[in-house]
Amino acid sequence: MPSFTRPARALLAPVLVLLALAACRAPKPTEFAPSCPRVVILADAADISRYRDGGGQDLTDLVLDGRIAGFKGGCEREDVNNVRTNVTVDLQLLRGPAATGRNAQVSYFIAVRDGDRILDKQSYALGVTFPSNQDQIRVSAPEVSMIVPVNKEKSAAAYDVLIGFQLSFDELSLNRRRGPR
Numbered sequence: 001m002p003s004f005t006r007p008a009r010a011l012l013a014p015v016l017v018l019l020a021l022a023a024c025r026a027p028k029p030t031e032f033a034p035s036c037p038r039v040v041i042l043a044d045a046a047d048i049s050r051y052r053d054g055g056g057q058d059l060t061d062l063v064l065d066g067r068i069a070g071f072k073g074g075c076e077r078e079d080v081n082n083v084r085t086n087v088t089v090d091l092q093l094l095r096g097p098a099a100t101g102r103n104a105q106v107s108y109f110i111a112v113r114d115g116d117r118i119l120d121k122q123s124y125a126l127g128v129t130f131p132s133n134q135d136q137i138r139v140s141a142p143e144v145s146m147i148v149p150v151n152k153e154k155s156a157a158a159y160d161v162l163i164g165f166q167l168s169f170d171e172l173s174l175n176r177r178r179g180p181r
Helices: 006-023 170-179
Strands: 038-040 047-052 061-080 082-093 103-112 116-129 137-138 143-148 160-165
Touching: 038 061, 047 170, 061 103, 061 160, 082 103, 082 160, 103 143, 116 137, 116 143
Parallel strands: 038 160
Antiparallel strands: 047 061, 061 082, 082 137, 082 143, 103 116, 103 160
16 A cells, blocks of 8 residues: 655545545536426326215215315436436315315325336325315425436436326216316
8 A cells, every 4th residue: 555645645635525526426517407207187086076975966965175286396316227206296175065074184196107007106195174264275295206217218208297186986987977177
C-alpha cells in the first residue's frame, strides 16, 4: 500500500470527496425527468352509489355517493430499470339521507397495466368523517407509489395507471347501466 506524506494526503482528500459525490447519481443538466405512465380514471369505476341494505335505489335509500374527482402525481427514476410513479387520488363524497352516522369508508384501487395485462393492483380503504352540518366533503387520499419497469426499448409512458373505486357487483352494474356522470 503506498504511503502518502501529510501534504499529499491533504491534497488527495478533496479529490476523494469529489469522487464520492460524483458517485451519487444526480441528473445532468442535459437530462430530463423520466416519462410517466398515462393515468386513467376508469369510467365504470369512477362513481360510487351505496344504498342501505334491504332498500331500493331511491334517493331516500342513498347512504353514500361519490366520484373520483381527479389525481395528482409525478415520476422519478428509482434506478436504471425502474421508474417510481407517485399518485394522489382526490375524492368527492356525499353523505346520503339514509346514512346513520357521520363516518364513511370507501375503497379505491390503483393498478399498473401493460397493454391488456395488470402488473400490479393495490386496493386502499379510506375512512372519512363528515363535519357537523356538512354532507359533502372533498378529500385527498394518501400518496401511493408504484414501480414500473423500464429499459431502452420501453419507457414508463408505455404503461397505464388505472384508478377507480373498488365496487361491489351491484355498484358496478349500476354504473354500467346509467353510464358515466
